[in-house]
Amino acid sequence: MSDSILTKVILALISAGFGFAFAVILDWIKARREPKTELSWEAEISNSLVSVRQDIFAKVRVLYNEHQVSRLAVMKCRISNTGNRVVKEERVRFTFPKEVKILENFFDPKPERELGVAELEDAREESSERIYTIAHLESTMQVTFQFVLDGNVPADWSPHAFNEHGDVLFQKRDLSRVREDKEHLQPFLVIVLTLLLIPPVLRNLIVDLGDLAASGATLILLALLVPHIVPVTRLLTNLIANERHTDRKIHIKDANSVILGDHSAVRIHSSSIGKNEQEDKSVV
Template sequence: MSVLQLAAGQGLSDLQQKFVVALVSAIIGASATLLVHMLKARAEPRKRISWDSSFDPGFAAIDDPEIQEKLNVTYDDVDVKNIFSIKYRVSNTGNRAIKDQRFRFKFADGTQVLETYMSPTPEPELKVELERNSNPQEVIYKVGHLERDQNVHFRFVVAGDTADQWKAVPSNEEGDVEVEKKGVAQRKEDRMHIGPFTMSLFLFLTVPYSITSSMIPDGIAEALATITRFTFLGYMLFHLAPVARTLRDLFSKSEAARPGGDYNSVAHRGGTIVVVGDGGYIKGNVGVQPPDEED
């Protein structure tokens, strides 16, 4: 039995019957559109690599020239100063396998690349290779096969005043591979859900009320309003998680932007004093008292 026959059976006028049919058709169309959108979003091919990195200094906190001159560190019988550890992690955050992905790590002139290694060691199936390169300021890796959610960790030990001037250059001969910093792509996608979520919320609050206030008899109007509420509620639930993550990120940024205490590092002959806030300090192996505490 069609919607038109059901409406006629309720004793509705021709105008009311047409209104009910149009409304039911709109609800069914909206539900079908939501389902297609969800299936398409999951099935759309996407090659994406997300990366994050860290640069950890060894002696950068000791900034007094007289103390720096007293430091003498060797790494594998090589005299070094300002030693650093670099970590670069890549993950396949898309929904397709990625093949023959290269990463060229370029270090500035004057930087000593003391060690190149991977930790943890990648599985053989990933086919990670260190390619030969005549340029001592470059290191090139090739990842032969990276499935979804798999990751690779590159590690470097470097030294020199220009050690922080490094970069990773990804490339893929097949192309069509997105490479973005971890979280950036996800945040972009999450922000795209704000508009549809807001519209769904507006329709959820207004359309059912309009139906119950229309010329349709109360019983049918309430049934249609209930169906409409569930339809727009489904839209809202589909967009809810991305919108919640976006709001969480906004609140996190707001908290991080609040003014806090100042931390300053002051080096003395016998050690280092870390001045915290309004003049408090923490002493560690300090052989000479700070000037304001000397008798």
């Protein structure tokens, strides 16, 4: 085979490689633009915020808004529109175990009036549940609900959602983020493979302008690679590392009163304890 024919074959292969890479990228862009109606939720649960030494347990009373509690817990649940279409008239139900008492529920922060977020008090069937409706939630918008509870929330707790119009995907935020990150994996691998193969071939094939062609191809491919670096890195990190979460707690050895947070006061009363015991209060 002559050098001219070999050169044409190699150039054809390079063109095919670039074409395949751009086809994968265009397919990814098209998939991202397809209509997607999706809500994602994520919850931060802090169980047993107050723990008391056993030898003084009988002498301590924990009050939240003047109501005595045994196991103070706080849960924050954030619902976000992670799709690319507006979601209307979404109904969300927060149900806790029957032994858990809802001491207070509020928004954090308070949503804008245009979102039409409201509690449906008449729709409750049990005292351990709260039901809300979200009238209008644009893409990337979110609403955060906070609950102060007496009792522990199970680790597998989840809210329940309903939309009379249907076709609204409601899932945990971690699952949504992992799925989105996986969508970046294929174009990332294709671009990296093209980046490793095409520029060296161009540099060796084209005598006079090989370096210039290789540099141009490298810059183009790197620009296409940038949007995929962070999602793929996050995906790989999640695969090899376990996320650690530590609840904030108050450990009491001897206390008269404590204020927890800015929204409401938690007061802890104890009867007199021996003078030799030292006061030790810490928030982790």
